[in-house]
Amino acid sequence: MTDQQPPVRTVPWFNRMQAFKRRYEKFHPATQMIGLQLWLPLVFVILFCLCYVGAFHSISPHEMKVGVVGEQTATQVDSALAKAAPGGFDVREMRAADTQAVRKGELVAIFDPTTQGGPTLVIGTAAAGSANVSTVEATFRGISAAAGNTLQIKDIAPLPHSDATGTVALYVSLVGTIGGYMVGMFCGMMGNPLRRRDRFAILGGSAVVLSLVASVLVGPVLGALVGHFLSLWALLFCTVLAVGLAVNGIAYYLGRFVTGGALVIFVFLNIPASGGAMPVDMVPEPFRWLNHVVVSGGTVPLIKDIWYGAGPGAHIGVWRLAAYAAIGLVLAIPGPRYVRWRHHRRTLLGLPAGGMMGHAQAQLMAAAQRAAAPATTSDSDAGAASGSAVEAEAVLDEADADQSSASAASGGSAVG
Numbered sequence: 135m136t137d138q139q140p141p142v143r144t145v146p147w148f149n150r151m152q153a154f155k156r157r158y159e160k161f162h163p164a165t166q167m168i169g170l171q172l173w174l175p176l177v178f179v180i181l182f183c184l185c186y187v188g189a190f191h192s193i194s195p196h197e198m199k200v201g202v203v204g205e206q207t208a209t210q211v212d213s214a215l216a217k218a219a220p221g222g223f224d225v226r227e228m229r230a231a232d233t234q235a236v237r238k239g240e241l242v243a244i245f246d247p248t249t250q251g252g253p254t255l256v257i258g259t260a261a262a263g264s265a266n267v268s269t270v271e272a273t274f275r276g277i278s279a280a281a282g283n284t285l286q287i288k289d290i291a292p293l294p295h296s297d298a299t300g301t302v303a304l305y306v307s308l309v310g311t312i313g314g315y316m317v318g319m320f321c322g323m324m325g326n327p328l329r330r331r332d333r334f335a336i337l338g339g340s341a342v343v344l345s346l347v348a349s350v351l352v353g354p355v356l357g358a359l360v361g362h363f364l365s366l367w368a369l370l371f372c373t374v375l376a377v378g379l380a381v382n383g384i385a386y387y388l389g390r391f392v393t394g395g396a397l398v399i400f401v402f403l404n405i406p407a408s409g410g411a412m413p414v415d416m417v418p419e420p421f422r423w424l425n426h427v428v429v430s431g432g433t434v435p436l437i438k439d440i441w442y443g444a445g446p447g448a449h450i451g452v453w454r455l456a457a458y459a460a461i462g463l464v465l466a467i468p469g470p471r472y473v474r475w476r477h478h479r480r481t482l483l484g485l486p487a488g489g490m491m492g493h494a495q496a497q498l499m500a501a502a503q504r505a506a507a508p509a510t511t512s513d514s515d516a517g518a519a520s521g522s523a524v525e526a527e528a529v530l531d532e533a534d535a536d537q538s539s540a541s542a543a544s545g546g547s548a549v550g
Contacts, residue, residue: 144483155490163498170491177394181402189406193416195222195269201235201244203228211245214277223273231256237291239435239446242415243270245277252283258291261444263413264300291444294360302358303437304410306366307430309352310373313344315400318378318462322385322392326473330466337378345370359441369440369451373433376459383465386472390491403428410434429458 158166200223202208208227215223228244231254235241239261247253255274259267271287278285293300317340321333328336349367352358359366377400385392405411407421408430414422425431432454438445480486486493 158490159493159497163494163501166494167491167498170494174394177397181398185402185406189417189421190412193265193412195219195266196415196418196422197224198222198266198270198415199224199226199241200270201226201228201232201241203231203244203246203248207245207247211277215273218273233290237261237444239444242266243274245274247283249286252286253278254286254288256288256290258444259289259300260291260293260438260442263409263416264293265416266413269416291442294442296358296360297442301410303434303441304405304408304430306348306352306359306370306437307373307408307410307433308405309348310345310370310433311377311400311404311429313348313370314341314374314377314379315381315396317341317344317374318381319385319392319396321378321382322388323390325382330470333382333466334379337375337382341371341374341378344374359437362440365440369433369436372455372459373429376455376462377429379462379466380458381462383462383469386465386469389489400429404430407431408434429454 158169161169202211202225205227208225212223212225215225226241231244231246232241233244233256236244236256236258239258242257242262244256245253246256253274255271257267257271262270267289271285275285296302314337317337321328321336325333325336345367348370349363353360353363353366381392381396381400384395388395403421403424406417407414407424407428409425410430414425432451434451435445436448436451439448480489486496488495
């Protein structure tokens with residue numbers, strides 16, 4: 135009496151998928167490998183349209199918080215803005231101009247009609263962003279002109295000369311984010327044989343080197359962020375490490391598709407929702423909500439707080455990076471066990487351990503070995519140079535046919 139493995143449960147379309155794979159394996163292995171990667175440009179096209187064109191094609195204010203000094207003036211301004219731009223502004227009545235609220239980014243601007251010499255608009259470009267400031271300035275210039283007054287502008291948190299457009303914080307954040315994404319992706323895709331601590335060591339060592347190189351270039355070389363070199367190095371180190379840990383953790387479950395998953399999280403959603411490319415008040419949902427989730431939604435305010443003395447505070451970035459690092463560590467704990475379970479399940483189903491891509495790579499390697507074998511014994515043939523090329527092509531085709539028939543046989547038994 136022999137022990138029998140219980141049947142492996144599969145999805146209803148499993149047999150149809152195996153039939154498709156057998157047909158697909160009849161193509162040349164290189165063609166198979168190219169075809170199996172074409173999902174990535176499709177993802178790029180779709181997400182570029184949805185995330186970048188969708189976020190930036192028609193920017194307008196959404197509940198932009200502005201303060202107005204004086205109850206009567208606040209009521210009049212609120213009524214006028216509600217008619218001119220419904221849902222665009224959130225007017226807050228104030229007894230006096232609280233400049234700290236502007237410096238921290240709690241308010242985009244404060245309109246104070248009680249100042250000597252005419253009404254004053256208090257702004258903080260470094261905290262609110264250039265697009266927000268331009269919008270609110272144009273709006274209140276029109277309101278002042280309608281009342282026959284000339285608007286005065288007081289910028290209490292101007293941008294430094296090294297960041298004329300206000301986007302340096304975003305780009306520095308992306309340096310660490312993309313560096314961590316790439317290291318984590320390589321660890322995830324090629325590090326299956328490695329222990330967790332080996333992967334973590336690679337991530338930590340890479341974070342030290344990449345963050346140091348970036349800090350030297352951004353600070354002393356380019357002068358984009360002046361001063362606070364150790365803070366810059368620490369920020370970039372933590373960003374590379376946190377993102378790398380997160381991507382490495384995700385890779386246990388997505389396999390080679392971690393490239394697409396990480397791109398969605400750390401590039402396509404991260405940039406428009408960061409508040410660095412365009413202020414959050416100017417982009418539509420869901421990007422405004424995602425600002426509370428994406429990694430640059432925390433590191434951009436951290437940079438503004440340390441180097442510009444503006445924004446909601448550095449603590450947002452610290453907690454955001456800690457959260458991403460913790461998620462990566464938690465995902466990595468059961469990760470190797472999940473990979474082993476997945477490989478065992480594929481074995482029970484009679485499927486190649488490396489999936490369709492691994493099977494195509496094995497086909498290509500087998501064909502190359504068979505093509506190279508006779509070339510080493512053809513010393514006496516005067517036409518070996520040209521003949522071996524023809525022979526290699528013939529062997530490649532033969533290997534394709536042999537491998538396809540073998541795959542069909544094994545696939546048929548797996549389906550059965």
